[in-house]
Amino acid sequence: MAATAADGGFRVLDRNSLIDYIRATPALSSQLGSKLEGLSVKEVGDGNLNYVYIIVSSSGSLVLKQAIPYIRCIGESWPMTKERAYFEALALKEHGRLCPTHVPEVYHFDRPLSLIAMRYLKPPHIILRKGLIAGIVYPLLAEHMSEYMARTLFFTSLLYHSTLEHRREVAEYCGNVELCRLTEQVVFSDPYKVSQYNHWTSPYLDHNAEAVREDDILKLEVAGLKSMFCERTQALVHGDLHTGSVMVTTESTQVIDPEFAFYGPMGFDIGAFLGNLILAFFSQDGHADQGNDRSAYKQWILKTIGDVWNLFQKKFITLWNENKDGNGEAYLKDIYKKPELWNLVQEKYIKDLFHDSLGFGAAKMIRRIVGVAHVEDFESIPDARRRATCERRALEFAKSLLKERRRFDKIEQVVSAIQEIPT
Amino acid sequence: MAATAADGGFRVLDRNSLIDYIRATPALSSQLGSKLEGLSVKEVGDGNLNYVYIIVSSSGSLVLKQAIPYIRCIGESWPMTKERAYFEALALKEHGRLCPTHVPEVYHFDRPLSLIAMRYLKPPHIILRKGLIAGIVYPLLAEHMSEYMARTLFFTSLLYHSTLEHRREVAEYCGNVELCRLTEQVVFSDPYKVSQYNHWTSPYLDHNAEAVREDDILKLEVAGLKSMFCERTQALVHGDLHTGSVMVTTESTQVIDPEFAFYGPMGFDIGAFLGNLILAFFSQDGHADQGNDRSAYKQWILKTIGDVWNLFQKKFITLWNENKDGNGEAYLKDIYKKPELWNLVQEKYIKDLFHDSLGFGAAKMIRRIVGVAHVEDFESIPDARRRATCERRALEFAKSLLKERRRFDKIEQVVSAIQEIPT
Ligand SMILES: Nc1ncnc2c1ncn2[C@@H]1O[C@H](COP(=O)(O)OP(=O)(O)O)[C@@H](O)[C@H]1O
Ligand SMILES: Nc1ncnc2c1ncn2[C@@H]1O[C@H](COP(=O)(O)OP(=O)(O)O)[C@@H](O)[C@H]1O
Ligand SMILES: [Mg+2]
Ligand SMILES: [Mg+2]
Ligand SMILES: [Mg+2]
Ligand SMILES: [Mg+2]
Ligand SMILES: [Mg+2]
Numbered sequence: 001m002a003a004t005a006a007d008g009g010f011r012v013l014d015r016n017s018l019i020d021y022i023r024a025t026p027a028l029s030s031q032l033g034s035k036l037e038g039l040s041v042k043e044v045g046d047g048n049l050n051y052v053y054i055i056v057s058s059s060g061s062l063v064l065k066q067a068i069p070y071i072r073c074i075g076e077s078w079p080m081t082k083e084r085a086y087f088e089a090l091a092l093k094e095h096g097r098l099c100p101t102h103v104p105e106v107y108h109f110d111r112p113l114s115l116i117a118m119r120y121l122k123p124p125h126i127i128l129r130k131g132l133i134a135g136i137v138y139p140l141l142a143e144h145m146s147e148y149m150a151r152t153l154f155f156t157s158l159l160y161h162s163t164l165e166h167r168r169e170v171a172e173y174c175g176n177v178e179l180c181r182l183t184e185q186v187v188f189s190d191p192y193k194v195s196q197y198n199h200w201t202s203p204y205l206d207h208n209a210e211a212v213r214e215d216d217i218l219k220l221e222v223a224g225l226k227s228m229f230c231e232r233t234q235a236l237v238h239g240d241l242h243t244g245s246v247m248v249t250t251e252s253t254q255v256i257d258p259e260f261a262f263y264g265p266m267g268f269d270i271g272a273f274l275g276n277l278i279l280a281f282f283s284q285d286g287h288a289d290q291g292n293d294r295s296a297y298k299q300w301i302l303k304t305i306g307d308v309w310n311l312f313q314k315k316f317i318t319l320w321n322e323n324k325d326g327n328g329e330a331y332l333k334d335i336y337k338k339p340e341l342w343n344l345v346q347e348k349y350i351k352d353l354f355h356d357s358l359g360f361g362a363a364k365m366i367r368r369i370v371g372v373a374h375v376e377d378f379e380s381i382p383d384a385r386r387r388a389t390c391e392r393r394a395l396e397f398a399k400s401l402l403k404e405r406r407r408f409d410k411i412e413q414v415v416s417a418i419q420e421i422p423t
Numbered sequence: 424m425a426a427t428a429a430d431g432g433f434r435v436l437d438r439n440s441l442i443d444y445i446r447a448t449p450a451l452s453s454q455l456g457s458k459l460e461g462l463s464v465k466e467v468g469d470g471n472l473n474y475v476y477i478i479v480s481s482s483g484s485l486v487l488k489q490a491i492p493y494i495r496c497i498g499e500s501w502p503m504t505k506e507r508a509y510f511e512a513l514a515l516k517e518h519g520r521l522c523p524t525h526v527p528e529v530y531h532f533d534r535p536l537s538l539i540a541m542r543y544l545k546p547p548h549i550i551l552r553k554g555l556i557a558g559i560v561y562p563l564l565a566e567h568m569s570e571y572m573a574r575t576l577f578f579t580s581l582l583y584h585s586t587l588e589h590r591r592e593v594a595e596y597c598g599n600v601e602l603c604r605l606t607e608q609v610v611f612s613d614p615y616k617v618s619q620y621n622h623w624t625s626p627y628l629d630h631n632a633e634a635v636r637e638d639d640i641l642k643l644e645v646a647g648l649k650s651m652f653c654e655r656t657q658a659l660v661h662g663d664l665h666t667g668s669v670m671v672t673t674e675s676t677q678v679i680d681p682e683f684a685f686y687g688p689m690g691f692d693i694g695a696f697l698g699n700l701i702l703a704f705f706s707q708d709g710h711a712d713q714g715n716d717r718s719a720y721k722q723w724i725l726k727t728i729g730d731v732w733n734l735f736q737k738k739f740i741t742l743w744n745e746n747k748d749g750n751g752e753a754y755l756k757d758i759y760k761k762p763e764l765w766n767l768v769q770e771k772y773i774k775d776l777f778h779d780s781l782g783f784g785a786a787k788m789i790r791r792i793v794g795v796a797h798v799e800d801f802e803s804i805p806d807a808r809r810r811a812t813c814e815r816r817a818l819e820f821a822k823s824l825l826k827e828r829r830r831f832d833k834i835e836q837v838v839s840a841i842q843e844i845p846t
Contacts, residue, residue, distance in 0.1 A: 167600040174594035193757040216764045233654050334616040341639045
């Protein structure tokens with residue numbers, strides 16, 4: 001496809017034009033060393049939206065990700081701004097600055113081409129979701145993810161930002177509205193009405209899907225979460241922090257794919273991650289076999305759910321205490337310095353964030369069972385009846401979590417509730 | 424002051440340069456008719472921030488308002504962007520489009536000069552606050568102000584906007600951050616700590632001011648409101664909707680001075696107006712004299728407080744119902760169409776808005792008694808002891824309202840609570 005004036009120089013890159021582009025771009029060729037002959041170029045985009053290429057030379061490697069002006073897995077019938085790559089690059093750089101250990105480095109960004117070059121997360125890195133399906137234990141996952149979330153959310157909130165910095169950043173990310181709208185539709189709207197895009201394991205879940213559409217209290221709660229998503233500029237959130245946006249080894253945890261980044265409620269990220277861990281839990285019975293009943297693995301997932309939240313809140317509070325003399329304007333030290341009050345304020349903040357996270361987590365679970373985009377955790381269970389049983393349990397848990405989340409004070413209570421869902 | 428390149432052509436206008444400017448600007452001279460000799464030019468800025476000129480010719484009139492790069496009543500030591508005029512003009516035009524009956528028409532805006540030309544609100548229009556001090560009954564005030572608030576808030580919220588429109592507008596008004604910061608400081612921070620700007624009727628209120636600074640629960644609640652102010656982009660709010668921003672006759676109600684406009688919580692406007700009516704109520708005993716004990720007037724104020732809220736919610740819900748087939752994306756008709764659910768959702772929305780309004784209203788009251796900028800309602804009571812008694816009652820009411828607001832379901836309960844404050 002040739003560049004035209006109308007699309008500002010955009011063209012979909014292919015194998016050959018990619019190589020030409022790399023040759024012409026020192027920031028890229030320098031990553032790959034002097035010998036650019038015999039480059040290996042592999043398209044690996046297993047995601048829903050974009051093209052991702054792994055480029056390996058004899059002395060280096062990188063990943064190129066290109067956004068195209070529609071949703072890849074649906075086609076040109078569902079247009080989607082390729083400017084999402086701009087916000088992805090911006091967020092990768094910002095989150096990378098705040099938490100370099102868990103975010104791949106950005107080497108280069110080309111806005112007209114919507115093209116990001118970043119560090120290649122080499123094997124044995126795999127997508128966390130695939131690791132969870134395979135039953136692999138990641139002993140550092142909770143530590144790493146809580147670190148990533150605590151740092152990226154704290155440092156982009158008014159606990160650290162002045163309101164001057166904050167409103168400037170909020171304004172910038174308002175530009176990522178089309179991606180926000182996609183979330184609004186697929187997470188907060190479509191599952192609660194009849195929509196051409198919705199699907200579920202039919203006929204087994206027909207009644208359950210209908211019950212979601214008929215549940216007034218659920219819909220009232222979802223409306224509150226949707227408003228919070230649309231109106232609350234609490235921090236720069238990743239915006240799509242499911243287990244498919246994390247690449248892992250047993251030692252390393254890397255967060256990719258923040259193309260949905262915007263200033264939104266912190267609980268949206270925390271909930272996305274926790275909710276997807278809970279989905280992984282409920283899918284395990286569908287992956288159990290004679291050799292492995294998955295019960296130990298289920299315990300590890302539950303422990304990880306608990307650890308993610310508990311470590312998150314500990315790290316978040318630590319950052320808050322360490323930065324109490326900084327620019328953050330939400331709780332001025334001069335007003336809140338008395339230790340009892342300082343604690344009171346932090347407890348209130350964390351409690352509200354906990355309930356937000358549970359609410360968003362539940363909403364993210366529901367949409368993965370009766371909405372447009374499902375998760376491999378369940379999709380990879382071949383027997384539909386067995387899959388439906390797993391999904392139904394996850395769905396019932398998510399519904400009650402969404403409605404009753406304010407009853408929970410601690411993550412341990414949530415973990416207990418997960419285990420109490422009847423089989 | 425001559426224009427320089429550095430200030431982009433800005434100069435403070437005086438009498439002569441004003442007249443030259445009018446002559447050179449058709450949008451202005453056309454308002455004033457052909458004969459521009461013998462123009463009357465009167466500076467009337469009684470506000471805290473800007474210069475306001477009334478220009479009258481033999482056949483027409485207008486008002487010119489110029490922002491200067493500092494806070495007028497404090498001086499060059501407190502700089503404040505003159506870009507506030509840009510946001511004032513933008514909001515005047517937007518609110519004027521939505522509610523032309525209650526917003527003066529903008530004739531002209533000059534961004535480099537930070538100069539707004541608008542309709543002159545002729546005598547007998549006076550500032551509402553002065554009318555309330557004088558004990559004048561405005562029989563249409565509640566009707567008009569509820570109309571203004573319902574329309575401006577509804578039509579700039581996600582009940583009417585698509586999220587596309589909404590985020591574009593939010594981003595634009597993020598530019599008015601300096602004015603938001605002024606509010607953050609003087610409303611949500613300074614009153615709760617020792618600040619050089621704070622003052623109160625001393626020595627009578629010394630203990631009361633100290634009690635505000637020592638009240639942990641109050642400060643916890645204020646933190647929640649401040650976060651909402653900084654983070655929640657619910658609608659385009661006026662941002663300074665006290666009784667000094669409203670000009671009235673017994674027939675006409677006009678809202679001026681939206682230089683603090685931004686996307687914030689609706690309750691901030693509603694609360695500002697209600698809170699200032701409550702201040703007016705508590706000041707009445709200080710204005711009572713042998714000829715007029717003000718008791719009938721106090722009843723009228725209380726009735727007006729009730730009517731403002733009740734009419735507001737009625738009009739707001741009517742607009743919502745009338746526009747349910749529109750672009751508003753917060754509550755999609757397909758999801759919420761069942762009448763019981765539609766009602767449930769609206770009741771929840773209004774209840775939350777009520778509590779927000781009471782909270783912000785209380786915060787606005789407190790800051791007018793122990794913060795930097797006081798209100799003429801109290802300041803015009805010459806006897807300090809008598810003034811302090813009025814202020815103390817208002818302050819005690821505001822504190823309990825801020826802390827206990829969620830106990831109130833109806834405005835009538837608030838009105839009763841006002842009357843129960845011991846004298
Ligand atoms: N930096 C990287 N290193 C290695 N593999 C990557 C990298 N970025 C993406 N991938 C691979 O490409 C897939 C799609 O990338 P992703 O950023 O999630 O795209 P999409 O936005 O289309 O979901 C990932 O699931 C992963 O397998
Ligand atoms: N359109 C108008 N018509 C008549 N008087 C006006 C008009 N606008 C402002 N004024 C007068 O000027 C005063 C200050 O205007 P205002 O917009 O409140 O300025 P500030 O931002 O400095 O508070 C008002 O209190 C009112 O008396
Ligand atoms: Mg992805
Ligand atoms: Mg993606
Ligand atoms: Mg004013
Ligand atoms: Mg605009
Ligand atoms: Mg003003």
